[in-house]
Structures are given as structure tokens and as C-alpha cells.
Amino acid sequence: QKEVEQDPGPLSVPEGAIVSLNCTYSNSAFQYFMWYRQYSRKGPELLMYTYSSGNKEDGRFTAQVDKSSKYISLFIRDSQPSDSATYLCAMIKGGYQKVTFGTGTKLQVIP
Amino acid sequence: EAGVAQSPRYKIIEKRQSVAFWCNPISGHATLYWYQQILGQGPKLLIQFQNNGVVDDSQLPKDRFSAERLKGVDSTLKIQPAKLEDSAVYLCASSLSGQGGIGNTEAFFGQGTRLTVV
Numbered sequence: 001q002k003e004v005e006q007d008p009g010p011l012s013v014p015e016g017a018i019v020s021l022n023c024t025y026s027n028s029a030f031q032y033f034m035w036y037r038q039y040s041r042k043g044p045e046l047l048m049y050t051y052s053s054g055n056k057e058d059g060r061f062t063a064q065v066d067k068s069s070k071y072i073s074l075f076i077r078d079s080q081p082s083d084s085a086t087y088l089c090a091m092i093k094g095g096y097q098k099v100t101f102g103t104g105t106k107l108q109v110i111p
Numbered sequence: 112e113a114g115v116a117q118s119p120r121y122k123i124i125e126k127r128q129s130v131a132f133w134c135n136p137i138s139g140h141a142t143l144y145w146y147q148q149i150l151g152q153g154p155k156l157l158i159q160f161q162n163n164g165v166v167d168d169s170q171l172p173k174d175r176f177s178a179e180r181l182k183g184v185d186s187t188l189k190i191q192p193a194k195l196e197d198s199a200v201y202l203c204a205s206s207l208s209g210q211g212g213i214g215n216t217e218a219f220f221g222q223g224t225r226l227t228v229v
Binding site: 088 | 217219221
């Protein structure tokens with residue numbers, strides 16, 4: 001079993017839709033939870049991070065963590081064509097902060 | 112602020128040949144990472160340096176892959192000999208340090224080197 005599981009998609013939605021992206025994890029040692037966005041032929045860039053259960057909002061993006069269920073989500077409101085990218089969940093354990101990535105979900109927002 | 116620089120951007124080699132990738136991290140960043148990203152998968156950590164020391168190389172295929180970070184700045188990743196399954200994007204990333212909160216551990220990625228082994 002992989003430590004981090006993520007539905008690879010692809011996910012195709014119309015512009016303005018609410019998008020929900022999800023990951024599950026198996027190791028309770030993970031402390032920080034992140035979402036990276038990766039445009040085609042680019043390196044990943046950090047979108048949001050959180051370290052506690054609950055919601056964190058940043059503009060149209062909301063990151064949600066449920067440590068009891070080992071489940072994290074990223075919600076995108078009013079999705080735009082510019083949101084079309086691959087979204088990677090990532091998690092860090094303690095110590096020297098090794099980052100474990102999910103497989104990524106490819107999102108396409110249709111104008 | 113300059114980002115993480117990688118070269119070359121693309122490389123095509125035949126199997127059993129050798130190849131080397133170069134990375135220049137963000138100035139002042141102590142931690143440097145090499146990731147392998149196979150098409151359709153998330154990045155997989157190959158090796159993590161803290162300054163010029165290795166912190167984690169548990170997923171580095173040491174029979175064919177090697178990496179060094181001389182003087183704790185630039186780094187090179189080498190594959191010798193290459194196999195078909197090494198075809199992937201090799202991403203270099205750096206962070207301020209390897210510990211502490213997200214301000215220290217946020218990894219900034221380069222654009223990657225796309226390797227094709229034929």
C-alpha cells in the first residue's frame with residue numbers, strides 16, 4: 001500500500017465549477033500537508049499548506065485536513081481555465097522533513 | 112530572486128550510455144533535493160542533501176545513480192549506465208533548511224530535465 005493515494009483523474013469541469021481534489025494517507029507520522037500545482041513542462045509550485053485538522057482558505061482555494069480519517073482535500077471555487085494543471089498532494093514527516101507526493105490529479109477547466 | 116536552475120532541459124541517450132544533470136539551487140538554501148518524476152506519477156525523492164551531506168538516499172538506485180553536492184551549493188546527478196525505465200523528468204528543488212516550519216522547508220523546484228532513454 002502506498003503511503004499517499006491520490007486519484008489520477010483526469011478531471012474535466014466547466015469554467016465556474018467547484019472542484020474537489022482528494023488524497024488519503026496511511027502514516028499518522030505525517031505532520032504537514034501541502035498542495036502543489038504543476039503546469040505542463042514546469043516544476044511543481046507550492047499552492048497551500050496546513051498542519052492541523054480543519055480548513056484553511058486562500059482566495060478561491062480551500063485546503064481541508066481530517067487527521068482522524070487520514071484524508072485531505074483541496075477545493076477550488078469558481079474554477080478558471082488558468083487552473084488547468086496537475087495538482088499534487090504532498091506530506092512531510094518529522095525529522096529532516098522528507099516530502100512524500102501523491103501521484104497527482106490532472107485537472108482541465110473548459111471555458 | 113533567481114529560482115532553481117537546471118540543465119540541460121532535454122536529453123536523449125541510448126540505453127547503457129551515461130548522462131549527467133546539473134542543478135544550481137536558490138542562493139542561501141541549505142537543502143537540495145533530486146526527484147524523479149515518471150510520466151503520470153508524482154515526484155519520487157531520489158536524494159536529499161543538507162549542505163554537502165546526504166540526509167536521505169534510500170530510494171536512489173546506487174548501482175547506477177550517483178549524486179554529489181560539492182561545497183554545499185551546486186549539485187550533479189549522474190546515471191551510468193542508463194536503462195529504458197530511467198526515462199523521466201528529473202527535478203531539482205531546494206529549501207532554506209530541512210527542518211522547522213513551512214517557511215524553512217518549502218521546496219522550490221526547477222523546471223526539470225526531461226530524459227528519454229532509447
